[in-house]
Amino acid sequence: MDSKFFGRQVKHFRIRRGLTVRDFASLMDKSVRWVEDLEAGNRQADPNLSVARLAALRLGITLERLIAEPVDVECAGESEIVAVRAALQRHDVITGACDDSNADPVPVATLRRGLDYSRTAFQAGHFQQLGSDIPTLLVDATRAAHRHAGDDQLTAYGVLSLTLELAEAAAIKWGDTQLAVLAGHRAVAAAERSGNPVIMASAARHLGDAMTMHGEAAAAAEFVLAAATRLQPGLLRSGPEGYSVLGMLFLKAAMASAAAAEAEDRHPERHARRVPDFLSEADEHAARLGGDANYLYTAFGPTNVAAYRVAAHVHLSEGADAVAVAHGIPAPAFQSLPRERRAHLLADRARGETQAGLREDAVTTLLEAEELAPEEVRCRPRTRTLVEDLRLLGVPPSTQGRLRLLADRCGLPG
Missing domain, CATH: 1.20.1280 (Monooxygenase)
Structure with a gap:
């Protein structure tokens, strides 16, 4: 273990814990000079394991975390956004008419595995890699929807819609709301071709999110509510996946209404008073689901409803209420x-x-x-x-x- 690296790690976590050099010296039962030398990497070429263990204990972290090499984070840049936008602007992706290649379309099972891999990365908080994943998925899913027939074609349209949703979600993380709205509209259109109410509802909730983030919150609330009304009978017959996406529609309606209230200067209360009702609707569907789950990448359940309640309080500038709900x-x-x-x-x-x-x-x-x-x-x-x-x-x-x-x-x- 390199002494310079170890010293930097100790200093990093000491500062993050709000400890002064003197505080940490007292916890380690050492002098201030000893800590200064340790953090500068001047104490020894290879720090004793006993010192590392004690330092980790005093810093409130595991030894493995203290001595692990730090993970560099590479944020998505313009190249990733450009790549996704370019894929959405391709003639075949826009029209659904793929090229004249004789290559067989990707099997729907393979498409699903690719989508699951990228969705898992998103839910793990890895957004940068999606700039290379999404364009390939978009092209493959478009070709599959064009070339397959019967149930495989319907499934391919579902995967295409979910891939477009992923493009929307990634664009939100990257701060490109215009790209998010474009992808969201395309997702809704592909979902309609799938004939699956669960996919339709999922696409609608993502477009609602994109519209809200793009400054169209009031329209977003009406859109997701219309989708909920239209699709609810089929969703209730669809079991846990249906309950999850239906609940998410009401969560998006709550967030859109809270955002509309935040943006409204004259009568914000007309939007704000709808928020508790939509959250209560979502609570009912969470109760129907019976607990927290992750059907169709929703992470829906009572806990996610509480998370959205925190976000709604923040939009309404009710910070103390948001903190109370979060701590609960x-x-x-x-x-x-x-x-x-x-x-x-x-x-x-x-x-x-x-x-x-x-x-x-x-x-x-x-x-x-x-x-x-x-x-x-x-x-x-x-x-x-x-x-x-x-x-x-x-x-x-x-x-x-x-x-x-x-x-x-x-x-x-x-």
């Missing part, structure tokens, strides 16, 4: 959510803490989110904006070092 989620339920959803929830809680004047807590919460899914914090524009806001608002001196390092990792100017 049991730890096992929180751990049941996919990594991306957990980090997203923590980022929303940090916004609520900021609104409530709990800025030191907000920094700690953002660091917890970063540990779960670094790209959700360091790369997502809305979260980086929160980091910048906290710098401008100011935090207690004991937190400034941790916030400064976080801002550096987010690539924010000093």
